[in-house]
Amino acid sequence: MALLPILHYPDPRLGKIAKAVSEFDDRLRALVANLAQTMYDANGVGLAATQVDVHQRVIVIDTSDSRDQLQVFINPRIIRASPNRRLAEEGCLSVPGVYDEVERPDGVTVEAEDERGRTFRVDAEELLAICIQHEMDHLTGKVFVEYLSQLKQTRIRSRMRKLDRASA
Numbered sequence: 001m002a003l004l005p006i007l008h009y010p011d012p013r014l015g016k017i018a019k020a021v022s023e024f025d026d027r028l029r030a031l032v033a034n035l036a037q038t039m040y041d042a043n044g045v046g047l048a049a050t051q052v053d054v055h056q057r058v059i060v061i062d063t064s065d066s067r068d069q070l071q072v073f074i075n076p077r078i079i080r081a082s083p084n085r086r087l088a089e090e091g092c093l094s095v096p097g098v099y100d101e102v103e104r105p106d107g108v109t110v111e112a113e114d115e116r117g118r119t120f121r122v123d124a125e126e127l128l129a130i131c132i133q134h135e136m137d138h139l140t141g142k143v144f145v146e147y148l149s150q151l152k153q154t155r156i157r158s159r160m161r162k163l164d165r166a167s168a
């Protein structure tokens with residue numbers, strides 16, 4: 001396993017659209033293992049392959065306090081979204097230190113494949129529902145800050161550039 005470097009907003013590679021996975025092979029399983037290790041190392045609750053510059057529809061999530069309940073979603077699709085929307089605070093490993101509120105459906109049913117290509121469904125609510133929608137946005141090239149006002153986005157971009165210069 002290996003830790004993968006996480007792209008930081010506004011890196012244009014975060015805007016790429018991921019392709020569907022068609023081969024459920026050892027290479028895919030190695031990617032999943034590396035994504036999980038990278039997410040745990042960074043103390044995140046979710047990570048999309050897009051964030052490590054791999055443009056395939058793969059996300060990993062662990063919303064448990066014990067950090068031992070890995071959930072892997074390959075080719076995820078939302079088949080039901082609750083009509084009720086809720087504002088909740090989000091953060092992102094690609095936008096470190098930035099947290100803000102985003103409004104989304106408060107529950108979703110997701111269908112996806114696991115690492116062996118088996119299809120499964122999950123009814124997600126609360127943090128898991130938010131997390132799945134946030135990570136699925138990454139696969140279509142969208143970062144959560146793009147839901148915020150233009151003024152906030154401009155401020156966040158300038159803050160991120162300073163941060164990345166300081167750590168370069």
Ligand code: NI
Nearest residue numbers: 091092093094
């Ligand atoms: Ni994110």
